[in-house]
Amino acid sequence: xxxxxxxxxxxxxxxxxxxxxxxxxxxxxxxxxxxxxxxxxxxxxxxxxxxxxxxxxxxxxxxxxxxxxxxxxxxxxxxxxxxxxxxxxxxxxxxxxxxxxxxxxxxxxxxxxxxxxxxxxxxxxxxxxxxxxxxxxxxxxxxxxxxxxxxxxxxxxxxxxxxxxxxxxxxxxxxxxxxxxxxxxxxxxxxxxxxxxxxxxxxxxxxxxxxxxxxxxxxxxxxxxxxxxxxxxxxxxxxxxxxxxxxxxxxxxxxxxxxxxxxxxxxxxxxxxxxxxxxxxxxxxxxxxxxxxxxxxxxxxxxxxxxxxxxxxxxxxxxxxxxxxxxxxxxxxxxxxxxxxxxxxxxxxxxxxxxxxxxxxxxxxxxxxxxxxxxxxxxxxxxxxxxxxxxxxxxxxxxxxxxxxxxxxxxxxxxxxxxxxxxxxxxxxxxxxxxxxxxxxxxxxxxxxxxxxxxxxxxxxxxxxxxxxxx
Amino acid sequence: xxxxxxxxxxxxxxxxxxxxxxxxxxxxxxxxxxxxxxxxxxxxxxxxxxxxxxxxxxxxxxxxxxxxxxxxxxxxxxxxxxxxxxxxxxxxxxxxxxxxxxxxxxxxxxxxxxxxxxxxxxxxxxxxxxxxxxxxxxxxxxxxxxxxxxxxxxxxxxxxxxxxxxxxxxxxxxxxxxxxxxxxxxxxxxxxxxxxxxxxxxxxxxxxxxxxxxxxxxxxxxxxxxxxxxxxxxxxxxxxxxxxxxxxxxxxxxxxxxxxxxxxxxxxxxxxxxxxxxxxxxxxxxxxxxxxxxxxxxxxxxxxxxxxxxxxxxxxxxxxxxxxxxxxxxxxxxxxxxxxxxxxxxxxxxxxxxxxxxxxxxxxxxxxxxxxxxxxxxx
Numbered sequence: 006x007x008x009x010x011x012x013x014x015x016x017x018x019x020x021x022x023x024x025x026x027x028x029x030x031x032x033x034x035x036x037x038x039x040x041x042x043x044x045x046x047x048x049x050x051x052x053x054x055x056x057x058x059x060x061x062x063x064x065x066x067x068x069x070x071x072x073x074x075x076x077x078x079x080x081x082x083x084x085x086x087x088x089x090x091x092x093x094x095x096x097x098x099x100x101x102x103x104x105x106x107x108x109x110x111x112x113x114x115x116x117x118x119x120x121x122x123x124x125x126x127x128x129x130x131x132x133x134x135x136x137x138x139x140x141x142x143x144x145x146x147x148x149x150x151x152x153x154x155x156x157x158x159x160x161x162x163x164x165x166x167x168x169x170x171x172x173x174x175x176x177x178x179x180x181x182x183x184x185x186x187x188x189x190x191x192x193x194x195x196x197x198x199x200x201x202x203x204x205x206x207x208x209x210x211x212x213x214x215x216x217x218x219x220x221x222x223x224x225x226x227x228x229x230x231x232x233x234x235x236x237x238x239x240x241x242x243x244x245x246x247x248x249x250x251x252x253x254x255x256x257x258x259x260x261x262x263x264x265x266x267x268x269x270x271x272x273x274x275x276x277x278x279x280x281x282x283x284x285x286x287x288x289x290x291x292x293x294x295x296x297x298x299x300x301x302x303x304x305x306x307x308x309x310x311x312x313x314x315x316x317x318x319x320x321x322x323x324x325x326x327x328x329x330x331x332x333x334x335x336x337x338x339x340x341x342x343x344x345x346x347x348x349x350x351x352x353x354x355x356x357x358x359x360x361x362x363x364x365x366x367x368x369x370x371x372x373x374x375x376x377x378x379x380x381x382x383x384x385x386x387x388x389x390x391x392x393x394x395x396x397x398x399x400x401x402x403x404x405x406x407x408x409x410x411x412x413x414x415x416x417x418x419x420x421x422x423x424x425x426x427x428x429x430x431x432x433x434x435x436x437x438x439x440x441x442x443x444x445x446x447x448x449x450x451x452x453x454x455x456x457x458x459x460x461x462x463x464x465x466x467x468x469x470x471x472x473x474x475x476x
Numbered sequence: 477x478x479x480x481x482x483x484x485x486x487x488x489x490x491x492x493x494x495x496x497x498x499x500x501x502x503x504x505x506x507x508x509x510x511x512x513x514x515x516x517x518x519x520x521x522x523x524x525x526x527x528x529x530x531x532x533x534x535x536x537x538x539x540x541x542x543x544x545x546x547x548x549x550x551x552x553x554x555x556x557x558x559x560x561x562x563x564x565x566x567x568x569x570x571x572x573x574x575x576x577x578x579x580x581x582x583x584x585x586x587x588x589x590x591x592x593x594x595x596x597x598x599x600x601x602x603x604x605x606x607x608x609x610x611x612x613x614x615x616x617x618x619x620x621x622x623x624x625x626x627x628x629x630x631x632x633x634x635x636x637x638x639x640x641x642x643x644x645x646x647x648x649x650x651x652x653x654x655x656x657x658x659x660x661x662x663x664x665x666x667x668x669x670x671x672x673x674x675x676x677x678x679x680x681x682x683x684x685x686x687x688x689x690x691x692x693x694x695x696x697x698x699x700x701x702x703x704x705x706x707x708x709x710x711x712x713x714x715x716x717x718x719x720x721x722x723x724x725x726x727x728x729x730x731x732x733x734x735x736x737x738x739x740x741x742x743x744x745x746x747x748x749x750x751x752x753x754x755x756x757x758x759x760x761x762x763x764x765x766x767x768x769x770x771x772x773x774x775x776x777x778x779x780x781x782x783x784x785x786x787x788x789x790x791x792x793x794x795x796x797x798x799x800x801x802x803x804x805x806x807x808x809x810x811x812x813x814x815x816x817x818x819x820x821x822x823x824x825x826x827x828x829x830x831x832x833x834x835x836x837x838x839x840x841x842x843x844x845x846x847x848x849x850x851x852x853x854x855x
Contacts, residue, residue, distance in 0.1 A: 006533075011540050015497045022493070050528045193482035196489045222583075406564075406632035413561035444477070445484045452485070456492055458557055464550035465567070465721075466541055 006047040007168070007471055008254045009206045011463050017044060021164075025262060026187075034159040034182065037262065041162035045128070052126035055096065056162065059129075062092050063136035064157045067143045071150035074143075086144045090137050097133040100126055105329035128168040130326055130476045132161050134293055139175035141297055148176035156182045165258035169251035169473045171269035171289035178264055185263035195260030196452065202253030204455035207462050207469070209421055210246035212414050213239045215468045217382075219407065225386025231400035233390035235407060237383075241368075241375050242418040245274060247472055248287070274422040277363035278355055279343045279370055290326070294319050309349070316348075317341045328475035332380035339377060343370055496545075503545040510763040512718045516542040551721035559722075564630035567719050573628035575725035576672045577716040578621045581842040585641040590845035597837065597844075598648035600853040604835060610652030611693065614836045617645055617844050618657045618677065618685070618796055621670035638841045660688045671727045674714020675840075676766055679730050682800040693834070695807040703732040708755070712765040729768055731755060732803070740805050742770075743778040754802050769798035775818035779811045790814060790832040794847070796840040808834070816849045823855050 006013055021040045028036045046053040066089020073082035104120045111118055139160075142148035151157040160182055166173050220228075220236030252269035259266045269289050276282040283291055299319045305312040317338070324337015347355065355363055376383055376391070389395045408415075420426060430451075437443040463469070477485065509516050520526070520535035527533070544550065558566050565571065568580040584590065597615060604613055622629070623638040639658065646654040661669055661681055669681030687698045712727040742751045756771040770777060773795055788810040791801055797813060804811050812830070816823075839847070 010537065011500075011544060012537050014493065015500050016540070019493050019497045022490075047533050048530065050530060050533075189479060189482040189486050190477060193477050193485040196485055402632045402634045406630070406634065409632070410562065410564055441478070441480050441484075444481050445488075448481070448485055449488050452489065453492070457553065460496070461550040461554040461557065464541060464544045464547055465554045467554070 006044050006164075007469075008251070008258075009203065009211075009459070009463065009469060011460070012047075014460070014463075017047075022261070033262075034153075034156045037163055038155055038159040041159070041164040041167060044164040045162065045167060049127055052129075055100070055126055055129075056132060059093060059096055059133065059136060060158050060161050061154075062089055063140055063161070064151070064154055065089065066092075066140045067150050067157075068152065070140060070144045074146075082144060086140055089140050093133050093136050093140075097129055100129060102325070102329045125329075125475060127474060128476075131170050131172055132167065134172045134290075135161055135175065138172070138293060138297060142174065142176050148174075149179055151175070151179070151182070163259075163264075165255040165262075165264075166266060169248070169255070169476075170287070171252050171255060171266055172293050173266050173289070174293070177267055181264050187261075187263035191260050191263055195257045195262075197448075198253050198257030198260060200257075200452045200455045202250040202255075202257055203459050204250075205246045205253060205421065206250035207459040207467075208455070209414075209418055210243050210250055211462065211468050211470070212411075213243040213246060213418055214470055216407065216411050216414070217243055218468065221379075221382045221384075221387070223403075225384055225390055226395060227397040228387065228390040228395050229397040229400045229404055230390060230393040230395075232397075232404045232407065233387050233395075235404065235411075236387070237372050237376055237391065238415075239411075240379055240383075241274075241372050242415075242422070244375060244378075244472065245270075246418065246421065251473075272422065272424060274368065274371070275364075275424070276367050276371075277360060278347055278352075278367055279340065280347050280352075282367055282371055283340070283344065290323070294323055298322065312348075313345055316345050320344065326476070327378070330381070330475075332377055333475075336374060336377045339374060499545045500540070500543075503543065505543050509542075509547075511548050513715060513764055548721055551719075555720050555722045564633065569716055569719055570622070570629055570633060570635075572625065572630065574672075576621070576625060576628050576670075577720060577724065578625060578629065578670075579675055579716055579842070580622060580635050581620060581638075581845075582636065584842045584845045585636055585638065587845070589848065590641065591644075593844060593847060593850045594645050594648050596850045596853050597645065601649050601653050601837075605650040605653065608835065610650060612834045613650075613653045614655045614689065614693070614834075614838075615645070615649055615653050616655040616657050616685070616689070616836065616838045617642060617841050618839070619661065619841050620675070621677075623658070623841070624661045624665050625670060627665065641845065642841060655689055655692070657685045660685050671712070671714050673717035673724045673727050674712065674766060675716055675842075676714070676796060677799070677840075678727075679732055679799040682796075683732055683803065686800055686803040690803075690807065698803075702735055704735055706731050706733065708757070708768060709760050709765055713763070714766065718763075729765060731768075731799075734806055738781050738783060738806055740779045740781045743780075744774050745776055746778075766795070766798070769802070770813075773815050773818060774813075775815055775820070777813040779805055779813075781805055781809060781811075783807065783809050785809055787833045788812075788831070789834040789836060790827070790830065791836045791838055792816060792853075793836075793838045794840060794843045796843070797838045800838060804836075816852045817847070819852065823852060 006017060008014075017040075021036070024040065025033055025036045042053060042057075045056060066085055069085035069089070070082050073079075073085060100123055104122065107118050107120055110116060139148060139151075139157075143150050151160070160173075160175060160178065163173075217236055217239040220232060220239065223232070225233075249270040256266050256268070267289065269287060271285040271288065273282050273285040276285055299315055302315040302318060303311050304315060320337045320341030321334065322337070323340070324333045324335070327333045327336070355366065358366070376388065386395065390397060393399065433447060434444055437447060505518060506516060507518070508514075517535065517539040519539055520532055522532060526535075555566050559571065563571075565580060568582050570576075570578040570580060572578045601613060601615055619638045619642065622635050629635070642658060646656075661677075661684065664681070664684050667680060668678055669684065670677050683700075683703075690696065690698045708729050708731055710726060710728040712729050713724055714727060717724045739752070742754065743749070744751070754770055756768055759765060759767040759771065764772075779801075783806070785808060787808045789804060789808045789812070791797055791804075791811065791813045793801070793813055793815060794817075801811060801813055812832075814826075844850075
């Protein structure tokens with residue numbers, strides 16, 4: 006099930022809210038667990054079993070690690086850690102990477118091993134990373150063990166963050182799982198984030214996606230450069246507004262139930278370098294790789310060669326985390342190289358450039374990155390078009406038509422990528438100050454508009470894709 | 477947000493979510509959408525196998541969307557919002573000049589179906605031309621509004637050029653069979669030859685094409701003054717209007733009746749459903765007013781006249797023919813109208829049995845490209 010659907014808004018969400026707040030406090034984790042299983046099973050009726058297996062493995066792993074640690078049996082604790090993490094990774098590897106591996110072998114060796122053709126279980130990369138972080142943190146003593154399977158199950162399956170992140174580390178919500186206080190203030194904050202997310206997804210991301218689809222379904226053979234750039238720009242906006250909208254909605258829903266998830270996006274398109282971009286984009290994934298891969302490998306403490314090796318390992322993994330295909334592999338390497346270049350060579354030169362030029366530099370490479378990322382839709386022809394080598398010239402009637410039809414949308418997308426809307430809203434509310442009813446009216450109008458417009462787009466069954474089915 | 481504000485926002489939110497949920501639950505299901513002219517999805521039956529295959533969830537979501545309370549108003553709201561952002565097209569429909577809504581037909585002509593249909597039509601006519609003189613055969617694929625009313629399209633709009641596709645059909649046909657309706661319609665592109673809110677052409681467009689075709693086929697001179705033009709409704713909101721959901725400029729439906737009309741008898745689907753007129757006034761109270769012609773699509777509508785010309789015409793058609801075919805009744809002893817989508821006999825046996833002297837194939841371009849029943853031409 007996805008948040009941006011009539012089913013979620015007018016069936017699932019009211020049902021969960023009702024059950025959750027009727028239930029006495031001690032039963033609320035159980036309500037979350039059960040409703041989350043329904044949420045997942047709605048779209049993945051069979052794979053819900055896989056998720057349950059994954060939960061049991063990691064829960065038992067955590068118990069074992071904790072048990073041996075308290076007994077001082079370091080070796081056994083380590084063994085339990087490796088076993089349970091290994092099993093979790095094997096499930097991920099099997100369901101996500103087997104066909105990719107077989108296909109590659111077939112290509113290289115000319116063999117004909119039949120592929121498994123398994124559909125990828127939605128969210129498996131997200132929840133596997135959560136379970137791994139839990140076991141490792143218990144082993145490291147950074148997180149308390151969770152002996153209650155219901156609370157632990159609620160943590161892994163929690164529907165707000167289940168299918169598109171953020172990757173919530175257990176230690177960040179351990180306290181909230183044990184005793185949290187839902188309140189009107191928290192709930193209202195949750196409504197704010199949810200509405201912002203809903204609007205970003207349904208009104209902005211989907212429309213940007215529709216523009217991208219218009220461009221990539223055109224014949225790339227004689228596409229003018231401006232059309233190709235407009236297309237890549239549309240995708241650049243689509244993926245940001247879509248992905249960050251999911252995080253907004255997740256954080257918002259979390260608030261409604263008294264949870265505080267960490268932020269996942271921090272205006273990434275305002276960045277002035279690739280290094281900065283990755284500090285602001287999908288923060289929970291970057292943090293995860295740093296804590297559980299990069300630093301354990303030694304980080305940058307063992308000289309330049311180790312730094313290069315570790316960075317490339319992390320980015321190669323980051324790449325294929327996003328999908329089992331060569332373009333994601335390449336996309337990871339691309340960022341690994343860019344980040345190393347910045348760190349080792351470019352940094353001092355970049356800093357001397359005027360701000361706007363740093364920004365142009367950053368966005369150019371980010372957009373080229375998205376081109377690699379979305380290669381299966383863009384195709385090679387679009388690369389030629391982007392650099393004016395398609396024979397389609399600079400622009401044509403179609404380009405002009407697309408531009409003026411989407412001018413208002415693009416304006417919203419550009420503004421929405423900056424802090425301006427947030428600042429403007431804050432100033433407006435500040436002015437209203439003590440006048441509660443003005444604040445309520447302002448908020449009510451905004452939430453109502455987003456809510457009604459989003460419903461209208463959903464009822465008309467407008468373009469509403471789910472982008473993370475390969476993650 | 478302080479406590480007071482928070483409580484108010486929470487109350488508002490809960491009212492919205494639960495209010496709308498209640499409204500969607502209380503609204504009785506409707507079977508047919510008159511506005512969209514289609515059957516809406518009904519509540520899917522629950523069973524374990526459909527749940528496990530994911531079919532139930534998909535069907536339930538379609539059901540929820542189709543039966544959503546105030547469905548038409550929501551669609552109107554979306555259109556309104558899109559127009560506000562200066563969008564010139566919504567759901568592949570251009571908001572064109574003079575209040576025309578014009579379908580774009582993106583992608584219709586570049587499918588395998590579209591090229592397969594050209595081949596099917598070509599073999600059909602190649603076979604016919606073994607027994608018929610090319611003067612007695614006509615293939616007419618009428619371009620859609622988007623191709624003829626180019627002046628009215630929003631600036632810089634560049635939809636697919638249907639002429640490319642029509643040229644492909646023409647090239648595949650035996651010589652002398654193709655009738656170029658584009659050229660005729662293009663000459664009248666400033667007149668009311670297509671509906672503003674519907675995907676059909678107007679009777680006036682059909683008249684101009686008939687005039688030219690009758691001349692070329694030697695049926696005799698056709699003059700406008702020999703017809704009486706009557707407006708039968710001025711509140712026609714057609715199929716395109718439904719996709720948009722906002723207020724539109726309603727169309728008028730006109731009919732052309734010869735001043736000296738020969739009487740005819742219509743036999744529907746070879747049954748005892750016999751009528752003495754093409755025109756079905758009772759549909760004017762409903763949404764689907766184009767059905768004023770013949771009452772809709774039927775597999776076979778036979779018309780018998782006493783003209784004593786010795787000519788029998790078969791029209792293989794889609795609904796574009798409905799305002800065209802009545803013109804032919806003055807010039808043939810028999811005119812049969814065959815709709816392949818609803819016709820389930822062997823066509824070659826049917827042709828053998830009926831011994832027509834003339835054959836007209838009449839479709840609109842997008843309808844032809846998208847049609848999935850043209851394989852029946854080879855039966």
